[in-house]
Amino acid sequence: MSKLLKLPKVPDAHGHFGSFGGRYVPETLIQALDELEFAYKWLKKNSAFKKDVEHYLTTYVGRPTPLYFAGNLTRHFGHARVYLKREDLCHTGAHKINNTMAQALLAVYLKKKRIVAETGAGQHGVASATAARVFGLDCVVYMGEEDIHRQALNVYKMQILGAEVRPVKSGSRTLKDATNEAIRDWVTNVNSTHYLLGSCVGPHPYPMIVRDFQSVIGRETRRQFLKLTGRLPNYLMACVGGGSNSIGFFYPFLRDRVNMIGVEAAGEGLNTHHHAATMAKGVPGVLHGMKSLLLQDSDGQVELAHSISAGLDYPSVGPEHAWLKEKKRVTYVSATDSEAMRAFHLLTKEEGIMPAIESAHALAYLEKLLPKTKSTESVIICLSGRGDKDIEIVRKWDQQS
Amino acid sequence: MSAKSLESKLKSKLKSGRKLFCAFVTLGYKSLGQTHSLIRLLDRLGTDIVELGIPFSDPLADGPVIQEASEYALRKGVHPQQAFDLVKQLRMEGVTVPIIFFSYFNPIIHRGISRTVKDLKQAGFDGVLCPDLPPDEHENLSKELLRSGLCQINLIAPTTSKTRMKKIIAKSHGFIYYVSRRGVTGVQKKLDEEIRAKVEEIKGLTKLPVLVGFGVSSEDQIREINRYADGVIMGSSLISAIKSGSGRNGSLERLLSRLVKTCHG
Numbered sequence: 001m002s003k004l005l006k007l008p009k010v011p012d013a014h015g016h017f018g019s020f021g022g023r024y025v026p027e028t029l030i031q032a033l034d035e036l037e038f039a040y041k042w043l044k045k046n047s048a049f050k051k052d053v054e055h056y057l058t059t060y061v062g063r064p065t066p067l068y069f070a071g072n073l074t075r076h077f078g079h080a081r082v083y084l085k086r087e088d089l090c091h092t093g094a095h096k097i098n099n100t101m102a103q104a105l106l107a108v109y110l111k112k113k114r115i116v117a118e119t120g121a122g123q124h125g126v127a128s129a130t131a132a133r134v135f136g137l138d139c140v141v142y143m144g145e146e147d148i149h150r151q152a153l154n155v156y157k158m159q160i161l162g163a164e165v166r167p168v169k170s171g172s173r174t175l176k177d178a179t180n181e182a183i184r185d186w187v188t189n190v191n192s193t194h195y196l197l198g199s200c201v202g203p204h205p206y207p208m209i210v211r212d213f214q215s216v217i218g219r220e221t222r223r224q225f226l227k228l229t230g231r232l233p234n235y236l237m238a239c240v241g242g243g244s245n246s247i248g249f250f251y252p253f254l255r256d257r258v259n260m261i262g263v264e265a266a267g268e269g270l271n272t273h274h275h276a277a278t279m280a281k282g283v284p285g286v287l288h289g290m291k292s293l294l295l296q297d298s299d300g301q302v303e304l305a306h307s308i309s310a311g312l313d314y315p316s317v318g319p320e321h322a323w324l325k326e327k328k329r330v331t332y333v334s335a336t337d338s339e340a341m342r343a344f345h346l347l348t349k350e351e352g353i354m355p356a357i358e359s360a361h362a363l364a365y366l367e368k369l370l371p372k373t374k375s376t377e378s379v380i381i382c383l384s385g386r387g388d389k390d391i392e393i394v395r396k397w398d399q400q401s
Numbered sequence: 402m403s404a405k406s407l408e409s410k411l412k413s414k415l416k417s418g419r420k421l422f423c424a425f426v427t428l429g430y431k432s433l434g435q436t437h438s439l440i441r442l443l444d445r446l447g448t449d450i451v452e453l454g455i456p457f458s459d460p461l462a463d464g465p466v467i468q469e470a471s472e473y474a475l476r477k478g479v480h481p482q483q484a485f486d487l488v489k490q491l492r493m494e495g496v497t498v499p500i501i502f503f504s505y506f507n508p509i510i511h512r513g514i515s516r517t518v519k520d521l522k523q524a525g526f527d528g529v530l531c532p533d534l535p536p537d538e539h540e541n542l543s544k545e546l547l548r549s550g551l552c553q554i555n556l557i558a559p560t561t562s563k564t565r566m567k568k569i570i571a572k573s574h575g576f577i578y579y580v581s582r583r584g585v586t587g588v589q590k591k592l593d594e595e596i597r598a599k600v601e602e603i604k605g606l607t608k609l610p611v612l613v614g615f616g617v618s619s620e621d622q623i624r625e626i627n628r629y630a631d632g633v634i635m636g637s638s639l640i641s642a643i644k645s646g647s648g649r650n651g652s653l654e655r656l657l658s659r660l661v662k663t664c665h666g
Contacts, residue, residue, distance in 0.1 A: 024534060025535065032560065180461050187584055191583075296507065299508060
């Protein structure tokens with residue numbers, strides 16, 4: 001193996017990733033964040049907790065997930081070998097459950113009886129409601145009224161799982177407002193409640209906690225690929241909304257000589273107002289308790305993101321990604337709605353795997369990346385979720401085009 | 402006016418034996434004209450501090466009432482520059498009530514901290530309150546404010562430990578805003594029982610005036626709080642009064658005048 005890259009350890013003691021991250025929250029929450037950070041640092045080294053997490057990941061979530069050599073897809077492009085890390089095979093259909101099971105356990109260790117969560121597409125909501133069942137916790141999920149209409153199936157799933165889905169009618173009535181509302185609930189019920197944040201965003205220590213809990217993806221991938229080929233891959237690729245699957249996938253490789261590409265949603269195009277390309281178009285700002293790149297207007301009001309994939313539809317991004325971009329350690333690119341839909345069909349046709357539209361964004365970049373690669377090289381894509389939830393959107397898209 | 406002069410202004414009022422009344426108003430709710438006349442009215446009635454709330458798309462610390470006012474103003478196209486213009490105008494008209502720029506942090510960093518502070522100073526603001534900027538974040542805001550003689554108002558919450566209180570107080574000027582409860586802004590029927598003990602704890606640590614806000618909504622609550630605190634901050638209940646159209650027929654004026662009198666005792 002080649003020499004390790006030098007990269008400082010982040011976040012620092014105050015939760016900063018360079019100039020990003022931190023804690024921009026009302027004073028009432030500082031104590032709770034301090035407690036959470038303290039407890040987490042202790043539990044991280046606690047063998048009973050670690051064993052518990054591992055137990056549930058193995059026997060309940062279905063880990064390790066397979067690393068699949070996509071032979072047909074490789075032949076289709078005729079360059080580097082393409083592998084898929086199959087997070088779509090996790091229980092509930094996406095990587096989200098890695099984090100919700102671990103954080104729900106954290107809540108149990110913290111003796112909290114109630115969890116609140118935000119959700120956009122409903123995947124994190126379903127994964128939270130699921131974890132709440134396992135550990136006997138009350139679960140309230142905040143979801144924008146708009147999203148409730150768009151994702152009726154997931155709303156019903158959460159309800160069957162015993163969660164209370166609270167419609168959010170403020171602001172744009174989408175994920176960003178659901179996040180505000182979940183934080184407001186937490187401020188109000190901070191003694192009894194753990195806020196189960198679903199992405200590597202928010203105030204410190206959340207970006208760190210979610211990254212650590214999702215890093216199981218990258219650790220497994222690294223081990224599996226080394227065992228399979230005896231070396232490291234040349235490229236890793238993953239989609240970036242808030243950035244939880246990508247940070248979990250990238251993190252264990254950050255000091256390796258491996259190229260990493262994060263693909264964000266370009267929606268209808270970077271030159272329109274309908275995209276979620278925070279990395280390409282955002283400027284530093286503060287939202288949801290963190291400083292990161294943020295889509296905003298000339299007055300500093302937060303702008304709405306747009307993507308055909310509800311899971312990428314977020315106007316900011318995890319602060320560690322903003323930092324990795326600044327450090328030039330990860331390259332961030334984008335894929336449009338139509339490129340992602342094309343990739344959805346390509347993977348379905350070639351490999352019989354229907355990806356979540358989120359993950360299809362990462363796949364979409366293959367057609368740009370692969371022509372530049374050699375057949376001796378290899379690319380691993382994090383297939384963060386399965387497409388079952390998106391079939392209705394795909395059907396409508398196909399009818400229109 | 403310098404940071405010290407707001408403090409001494411507030412302290413001399415307290416010395417004369419009366420408590421402080423602070424009113425929160427949302428810029429542009431329900432119109433810029435109404436905000437203008439409302440601040441003139443508050444000044445005339447003897448209000449001690451006005452917090453001018455800048456509408457923001459994601460008001461994390463606010464409950465439904467102020468959220469709605471904020472959204473309403475944004476829909477009408479209100480933007481931060483109008484706060485500077487308005488206060489400049491008010492100062493020219495001879496309005497002297499201290500005015501605090503109450504804004505979430507993002508519009509401030511977007512405008513630029515130095516530029517914001519310079520504009521605040523020029524417009525005639527007295528200080529800044531940023532509900533999502535705890536003193537731990539070493540932003541240049543407090544430094545720049547101090548250099549310009551403006552106050553940074555900080556919050557202390559029911560969950561703030563004593564050690565932390567000291568840290569916050571060391572970085573505070575003007576007055577201390579005690580958040581009366583866990584939660585967001587809004588009307589509450591009953592006051593938390595621990596407010597008194599907390600306010601007394603803070604007062605044991607600082608000579609700065611300590612005002613209580615978040616959920617103060619009735620004259621009884623004002624009287625109760627003023628038994629131990631230096632004054633009250635009212636927001637949501639005023640916004641509700643504006644919303645229900647109390648602006649007409651002078652009933653808002655009667656309400657405000659009653660609240661100010663109750664507070665001043």
